[in-house]
Amino acid sequence: QVTLKESGPVLVEPTETLTLTCTVSGFSLSNTRMGVSWIRQPPGKALEWLAHIFSNDEKSCSTSLRSRLTISKDTSKSQVVLTMTNMDPVDTATYYCARKLKGEGGFDYWGQGTLVTVSS
């Protein structure tokens, strides 16, 4: 069955770089049309799309966060990695990874999410 699981630090200090890993199973990141996004949700607030990567290495990311975000994948490890530089307390949120196939559908499978708190 398809699963995604986020991992990374629960606490980061302001100005640090956050690195989150999404480990997937039940599908291959090398399969045509496969893609994974990172999405975050500050406490009590709405979902915010951050970045996406497809199997062919096509990437895109949020306009407002472009200078701080990098998304990459390691197909052999079934992992998608998000790095976000210069973390600030406003970046405190639950970070989700989610699968989206190229084409018609939306985010059909989601990880459980990981809460990242930015504080000194």
Added chain:
Amino acid sequence: DIQMTQSPSTLSASVGDRVTITCRASQSISSWLAWYQQKPGKAPKFLIYKASSLESGVPSRFSGSGSGTEFTLTISSLQPDDFATYYCQQYNSYPWAFGQGTKVEIK
């Protein structure tokens, strides 16, 4: 960037009510719209894609409609399990974007 605006922000309803949530895009997104349901402390659940196609396993009381810039999610007869927050999301063009959410609460 395309902005997604949902209305209302909060909706109070009773079990058995017909409920409609609206999502508007700041420019045309054709039918490239998805809907999600989220309960507190949980990841969103995928409901509808391409504006009106029901994801497998989603109850038929959920339906979606619209194209261009205006879309609706309708729950034909609200059930206790449906009290949650609902989000629309456009995937017509990058950057993809979510609406701000509509919370459906018990009246």
